[in-house]
Structure formats: C-alpha cells, structure tokens
Amino acid sequence: MAKEIDPTTSTAALFGTRLRRLRLKAGLTQAALGRLANTHSTRINQVERATGAKPTLTLARALDEALGADDLLVELWPYVYREAFPNWAQAFMEHSERAVIIREFATSVVPGLLQTEDYARAVLSVGRTLKSPEQLEERLASRINRQARLLRPDGPRLWVVLDESVLMRPVGGPVVMRAQLARLLEAADAPRTTLQVLPFSCGAHGAVEASLTLLTLPDGSECAYTENADTGQLIDEPEEVKSFTVTYDQVRALALPPNMSLDMIRSVMEGTYHAERIPTRSDRRRLAQVQLQQQGGRQLRRGRRQLPGPRPRT
Structure with missing residues (x-):
C-alpha cells in the first residue's frame, strides 16, 4: 500500500x-x-x-x-x-480578502476584481511566471472566485482609478475588450464601487511607473501593494504606507470625475472616442492626397488665363 x-x-x-x-x-x-x-x-x-x-x-x-x-x-x-501564485502575490491576496476598503490605481490592465473571464484569461496567458495550461486555469479560477466578495453584503468599498491606457489597450481583441468595458460600466452602478479615469493629458504623476493598491483592514490598519509585470511588494510600515496614500490621493485628484469617467468608458466602448494619437500610415497617405489636391486646385486657379475685357469705345 x-x-x-x-x-x-x-x-x-x-x-x-x-x-x-x-x-x-x-x-x-x-x-x-x-x-x-x-x-x-x-x-x-x-x-x-x-x-x-x-x-x-x-x-x-x-x-x-x-x-x-x-x-x-x-x-x-x-x-x-x-x-499556484508567487509568494509575493499570496500575501497580498490574503490581505485583500480581509480588506474593508480597497483603493486601486491601474496603469496597464483592468484590476482583477473587475475583469471578465475572457479578459482575465488573456491577461494571465502572457504572464512570465506561468508554467502550464493547468496553472493558467488555477489562476483564472482564483481571480474569478475572488470577485464574489464584492457582491456580498459585507463586501469591501472599492475605489478604482484607471489610467487612460487601460481603456485603449485591446486585451484579448475587440470583442473581449468591448465586453470588458461594458463590465466596468456595470460595476460602477454598485453602491460601494467608484470608478475614475486618469487621462493622458494629466502628464507625469507619482504612480506613473507601477500599479498601486491600498488596503484598509478591519482593525483600521493599512497596507500598500505595488506591482509591475514581473513582481510585486506588500508594504505595511506605517510611514511608507502614508506616503503611498498621499500619492494615491494625488492621482485621484488628477482623474476625471466619476460621471465624466463613465462617459469616456462608454464612448470608447461605442467607438466614438477620439483621443490624441499619432496618425497611422494610411492616415498620413490620405492627408497627403488631400493636400496635393488642394495645392493642385490653387495652382490651376493661379495659372488660369484671364479673358480679355471689352475694348473701350473710341
């Protein structure tokens, strides 16, 4: 045996x-x-x-x-x-499951608590710490399972600030991204959830290099979590946490108000949002053709022979 x-x-x-x-x-x-x-x-x-x-x-x-x-x-x-997660992520998940207030600033992708399953799968599939398809399914199930806490009567207060790039990056393709944007609009209707967008026009800010999460625990203590593509760090030293809190408040102050943020998300989802962007090659070609036509028209007008006027009577 x-x-x-x-x-x-x-x-x-x-x-x-x-x-x-x-x-x-x-x-x-x-x-x-x-x-x-x-x-x-x-x-x-x-x-x-x-x-x-x-x-x-x-x-x-x-x-x-x-x-x-x-x-x-x-x-x-x-x-x-x-x-199935790296050690630096396990401690964060344990704290977040107990948090009564969660404040997040996302620089590149939608936070896990608000991701659709298809969006989450696309994000998790490109992780460098991913070792197998089975581990992908474990991580995906983990992420979706954690979202259930938002719907419970004792769920946390959630405040999320999204960098504008989060809306512009079509993770998983247009269909997946559209569904994800619709999910954000749906989530914003919840009474304990507030959503804002930080526009490109705000320029540089204190959290420009990494995503930031602040957790308030039931006993009133706070911790901060910073994360980039490869690693993360949980900080619980009070003075450091206070510094991150100031940074988050500055980002939140720079962000659009919630109603304007939802209007932006809706316009991106509907394809009517026109952000400042670098023209594509086809855009530049069309612009050049228009300019040539305009220049050609002006040259024709300038080169047109003038008809002789009537001769004066003698």
Whole structure:
C-alpha cells in the first residue's frame, strides 16, 4: 500500500490526504472515484500524492459531490490554489480578502476584481511566471472566485482609478475588450464601487511607473501593494504606507470625475472616442492626397488665363 504523504508539507498535500481518506472510507478505488468525478485514475493519484497540477475548482466540486464530503474539499480548495501564485502575490491576496476598503490605481490592465473571464484569461496567458495550461486555469479560477466578495453584503468599498491606457489597450481583441468595458460600466452602478479615469493629458504623476493598491483592514490598519509585470511588494510600515496614500490621493485628484469617467468608458466602448494619437500610415497617405489636391486646385486657379475685357469705345 502506498505510504500516505505528510499533510503538513503543503496545502496541496493536505488536500490530497483528505481526499485519500474520504475515498478509502467510501470504499472506492482511484479508478472508481475517477469515473464518478469524470476524470482518470491517474489524475486522482496525482491529487492524492500532491504531484502534477493542483486540482481545479471544478475537479474539487466533482470530487466533493462524488464522496459526499459536504463541501469539505471545496472549502479547502482556495488555500490550495494560492500555492499556484508567487509568494509575493499570496500575501497580498490574503490581505485583500480581509480588506474593508480597497483603493486601486491601474496603469496597464483592468484590476482583477473587475475583469471578465475572457479578459482575465488573456491577461494571465502572457504572464512570465506561468508554467502550464493547468496553472493558467488555477489562476483564472482564483481571480474569478475572488470577485464574489464584492457582491456580498459585507463586501469591501472599492475605489478604482484607471489610467487612460487601460481603456485603449485591446486585451484579448475587440470583442473581449468591448465586453470588458461594458463590465466596468456595470460595476460602477454598485453602491460601494467608484470608478475614475486618469487621462493622458494629466502628464507625469507619482504612480506613473507601477500599479498601486491600498488596503484598509478591519482593525483600521493599512497596507500598500505595488506591482509591475514581473513582481510585486506588500508594504505595511506605517510611514511608507502614508506616503503611498498621499500619492494615491494625488492621482485621484488628477482623474476625471466619476460621471465624466463613465462617459469616456462608454464612448470608447461605442467607438466614438477620439483621443490624441499619432496618425497611422494610411492616415498620413490620405492627408497627403488631400493636400496635393488642394495645392493642385490653387495652382490651376493661379495659372488660369484671364479673358480679355471689352475694348473701350473710341
């Protein structure tokens, strides 16, 4: 008989240990449980031994139902998927799940709490820390799962400032981006959510180099989290947090008011927004043709022979 792994080594090992005990108590082989959960016995063995990819939320639900575990595996699963993220992200997620106020400034993409599933998949697919398709699904399920907290009666107050570039970057393609913009408009209707846009015209500011999140915890303490494409940092030293709070307040003051911000988002979604931009090659070609036509017209008018006037009578 295979030796049971040590459940204290990781949350995935704890999940696998609980799964094995439940399976044996039910008198099922790995193959039998695999059939009930619509998966292969090899996958059951991987989960029980904490090898290979970690279980997805869908698999955790299927296993829980097959074993009649009364949501034990489903409730344990969130702690398993956190291990799919880098260490610097795990601490932030733990704090954000307890926060009563979340203030975010996003420089490049829509914050995870407001992303659609298709948009989130497109963003997560290009991460350099991503190791496998299975890990992508784990991270995607994690992100979507965290959004449910916004809908609960005790959910946090959310204030988000988006850099204008977030609206202009078509992540996932036009269809995905349009749905994402519609999601932002929908989210802004929630009474605890405020959305603003920081326009390009504001120029440089204190948070121009990285995204910034401020979390207020139930005891009134605060922490700050900064993140770029490759790494992030959680800061809880009061003086440093205070400095980041000042920076966020400055960004928020520079941003458009909420009603004007929603008008901009709506116009981008509808394709009627005309931001300042560098002309494309086709734009420049059309402009040159118009200028040539205008110049040609002026030259014809200047080169036209004047008809002789009537001769004076003698």
